Amino acid sequence: MLTTRPRGTNDLLPKEIEKWHYLESILRQVAALYGYQEIRTPIFEHTELFQRGVGESTDIVEKEMYTFLDRGERSLTLRPEATASTVRAFLEHKLYAGSLPLKFYYVGPMFRYDRPQAGRYRQFHQFGVEAFGSQDPGLDAEVIAMAMDIYERLGLHDLVVELNSVGCPHCRQAHRQVLQEYLKEKVTALCVTCQGRFAKNPLRILDCKNAHCRKLVAEAPTIEQMLCEECRDHFQLVQEYLQELQVPYTLNPSLVRGLDYYTKTAFEIVAQGIGAQSSIGGGGRYDDLIEECGGPAMPGIGYAMGLERILLTLEEQGVVLPTQAKTQIFLAALGEEAQKIGAGLAQELRKAGVIVERDYLGRSLKAQLKAANRLQTAITVILGEEELAKGAAVVRKMQEGRQKVVPLPELVAYLVRENKGGDMDE
RNA sequence: GUGGUUGUGGCGAAGCGGUUAACGCACCGGAUUGUGGCUCCGGCACUCGUGGGUUCAAGUCCCAUCAGCCACCCCA
Numbered sequence: 001m002l003t004t005r006p007r008g009t010n011d012l013l014p015k016e017i018e019k020w021h022y023l024e025s026i027l028r029q030v031a032a033l034y035g036y037q038e039i040r041t042p043i044f045e046h047t048e049l050f051q052r053g054v055g056e057s058t059d060i061v062e063k064e065m066y067t068f069l070d071r072g073e074r075s076l077t078l079r080p081e082a083t084a085s086t087v088r089a090f091l092e093h094k095l096y097a098g099s100l101p102l103k104f105y106y107v108g109p110m111f112r113y114d115r116p117q118a119g120r121y122r123q124f125h126q127f128g129v130e131a132f133g134s135q136d137p138g139l140d141a142e143v144i145a146m147a148m149d150i151y152e153r154l155g156l157h158d159l160v161v162e163l164n165s166v167g168c169p170h171c172r173q174a175h176r177q178v179l180q181e182y183l184k185e186k187v188t189a190l191c192v193t194c195q196g197r198f199a200k201n202p203l204r205i206l207d208c209k210n211a212h213c214r215k216l217v218a219e220a221p222t223i224e225q226m227l228c229e230e231c232r233d234h235f236q237l238v239q240e241y242l243q244e245l246q247v248p249y250t251l252n253p254s255l256v257r258g259l260d261y262y263t264k265t266a267f268e269i270v271a272q273g274i275g276a277q278s279s280i281g282g283g284g285r286y287d288d289l290i291e292e293c294g295g296p297a298m299p300g301i302g303y304a305m306g307l308e309r310i311l312l313t314l315e316e317q318g319v320v321l322p323t324q325a326k327t328q329i330f331l332a333a334l335g336e337e338a339q340k341i342g343a344g345l346a347q348e349l350r351k352a353g354v355i356v357e358r359d360y361l362g363r364s365l366k367a368q369l370k371a372a373n374r375l376q377t378a379i380t381v382i383l384g385e386e387e388l389a390k391g392a393a394v395v396r397k398m399q400e401g402r403q404k405v406v407p408l409p410e411l412v413a414y415l416v417r418e419n420k421g422g423d424m425d426e
Numbered sequence: 427g428u429g430g431u432u433g434u435g436g437c438g439a440a441g442c443g444g445u446u447a448a449c450g451c452a453c454c455g456g457a458u459u460g461u462g463g464c465u466c467c468g469g470c471a472c473u474c475g476u477g478g479g480u481u482c483a484a485g486u487c488c489c490a491u492c493a494g495c496c497a498c499c500c501c502a
Contacts, residue, residue, distance in 0.1 A: 004492085060500085118497090257501090259501095268501095275496075308502080334460065365461055366462075368461090370461095385460085396462090398462070403461085
């Protein structure tokens with residue numbers, strides 16, 4: 001136990017961390033392009049925030065939260081998502097008093113007590129955006145376009161945008177009634193979970209993966225048919241904007257997001273080939289959430305994407321991400337005196353912007369050259385007693401296997417020059 | 427929460443009841459008393475996820491437990 005990580009968590013080792021750095025740099029870059037500013041909220045919040053914000057009857061709140069009492073007997077919860085926190089911060093700091101709309105983005109770990117599987121972890125990372133204060137359908141479309149923009153910049157392809165409108169409380173209520181009416185005689189034929197959903201959340205039945213349920217529900221009234229005029233217009237305009245922004249999408253009338261706060265637009269971005277957990281991003285509009293959390297009546301929209309799943313998809317699609325610069329020069333020193341001079345040289349070179357590595361184990365020349373070879377440095381500098389006696393060092397070009405003696409006073413300048421030359425070759 | 431599957435050195439992987447737990451890669455050292463990448467030689471698991479049990483004898487059989495992977499569910 002001492003040396004095993006908690007279930008569903010991951011260590012990001014140096015080998016893979018470069019991908020994360022690159023991914024995050026793209027995220028921040030695109031966020032800036034679209035005018036979103038970063039917000040960092042606590043990793044844990046009062047449990048109540050998620051109960052109210054995400055919704056009591058959601059799976060997240062019912063069975064997936066990491067909830068604990070702190071030493072002051074406060075019930076706290078590790079954030080399962082970040083929309084509630086962003087709304088909370090927005091309200092707590094009364095940011096609604098300033099100019100609107102306000103656009104935030106966040107990147108960070110989220111926690112959900114799920115059974116781990118491909119693309120699903122108990123601690124996972126999300127990037128997301130939230131825009132408060134506008135009900136413009138053009139913003140809905142832009143937010144979707146932004147998500148796609150990110151995926152495309154990363155090099156992902158063959159993604160599908162699934163779009164739906166879940167309506168507002170009015171049309172949802174109407175749809176619910178019609179749906180229950182329709183399903184009334186079929187309830188007993190549904191699967192066990194769906195029988196449970198019938199009274200509680202009949203909408204979810206439309207989303208059931210059970211083949212039998214799907215058949216029974218195929219002809220059921222969709223929310224789209226029941227949208228009120230306002231919601232219908234909004235949905236129509238979102239689609240027109242999407243066409244304008246050249247974002248292909250498919251309508252999925254059974255797309256029901258598992259968070260209670262969504263209204264009108266709901267969307268999901270799906271990738272192939274990464275297993276059953278194929279949604280790499282999703283979001284929607286939440287026009288009642290801010291008020292629900294005790295703020296002014298104000299619309300909002302946002303999405304979140306799962307960073308692990310994006311990385312999985314990148315790997316699946318064979319996309320190679322740029323990696324960090326490699327070591328340029330290895331400094332091999334032999335003996336105490338040479339080690340000291342070597343340390344000084346390394347420092348001078350680093351200050352001149354050269355990536356230098358050296359030996360810290362007092363290894364043999366052979367072992368040091370082997371290390372240099374492993375690092376694939378273009379140049380290895382050999383500082384030994386013979387060279388020191390002459391006030392010089394051996395500069396060995398690893399690829400050609402040729403080397404020459406360079407006087408110490410000229411060494412740094414020589415290496416900096418050689419290193420630049422090497423860069424130009426690449 | 428349910429089901430399937432796996433768990434042997436840093437990694438990959440043999441062994442499937444019986445003397446010292448193959449092999450490959452990686453790593454370390456040597457052949458070259460100061461020169462890498464190739465080659466050759468040598469070294470590297472009192473131990474088989476953990477805990478019980480069966481047996482004269484268990485990495486090998488049984489049970490439990492933990493963990494990985496995958497699926498359901500749900501979602502990022």
